[in-house]
Amino acid sequence: MAHSHPNNNEGIRNIQVAFFLNLGFTVVEIFGGFFTNSMAILSDALHDLGDSLSLGMAWYFEKLSTKSRDKFFSFGYKRFSLLGAVINSMVLFTGSVIILVEAVPRLFNPQHSDFKGMFLLAIFGIIVNGAAMFRLRKGKSLNEKTVALHFLEDILGWVAILFGSITMMFVDFPQIDTIISILIAGFILSNVYKNIKSSFMILLQGVPENVDIAKIKSLAMQVERVKDVHDIHAWSMDGRYNIVTLHIVVDNNLDMEEIRKIKDGVKNEMQKMDFNHVTIEFEIEDEFCGLEDC
Secondary structure (H helix, E strand, C coil), rough: ECCCCCCCCHHHHHHHHHHHHHHHHHHHHHHHHHHCCCCHHHHHHHEEEEEEHHHHHHHHHHCCCCCCCCCCCCCCCHHHHHHHHHHHHHHHHHEEEEEEHHHHCCCCCCCCCCHEEEEEECHHHHHHHHHHHHHHHHCCCHHHHHEEEEEEEHHHHHHHHHHHHHHHHHHCCCCCHHHHHHHHHHHHHHHHHHHHHHHHHHCCCCCCCCCHHHHHEEEEEEECCCEEEEEEEEECCCCCCCCEEEEEEEECCHHHHHHHHHHHHHHHHHHHCCCCEEEEEEECCCCCCCCCCC
């Protein structure tokens, strides 16, 4: 077997920083919402409090995912990062639906707020959430990408509040903030759908993106003394750590040294396709592999 263990300490640090930024700003937001008499800001503060809880959970799962294999999880704890992504996606989905439920009635019953205070708090919100998203935007795990989506949602929300506060300085049209909030919620829901789809493809052991089963066979067949390749299975633990298993058919008169050379050759070819864990089973010609779909 070939093994490679991607280091995810950077991902853990990214989510840790994001957690403390979000939690600190939530406290500021609560006071700011009362000061400006803005229900929009107070609603966002409640949303961010939920975000802080999910971020803390994401931080825990991302840290847990670095644990090595043990008697309970023979492949290690990598999928806990994926679990964090799924939970965070569900929090985003719920939050977006709540925003829609709250926003639509306000189209017909608009409320006025302190637009000057909203303007200042929006600037601060864009800076803080932008810093957090910048930290996470290059993350490689689905967990980091989902957390980054949290902050993108918050940035867009604050841009809406900023735009709305500027508009209300010159025009008596409080519905503008509600309209933009509805558009943002729709945008976030579309991105949540993509993340959930990717997460469940991994959980259901779908073939990883950019992996072609036919290419796996073609590369393995290029190795000298390989007669046939079948029963190929490829999946991913967390979207980054990819696994492949395959049966290699060889002549029945090869010695162990020749088998080892073939095995090394196939592993090298699989590593070109970014597989981190390669398992090979050898068979001789005309041997039944014991599986119905060989």
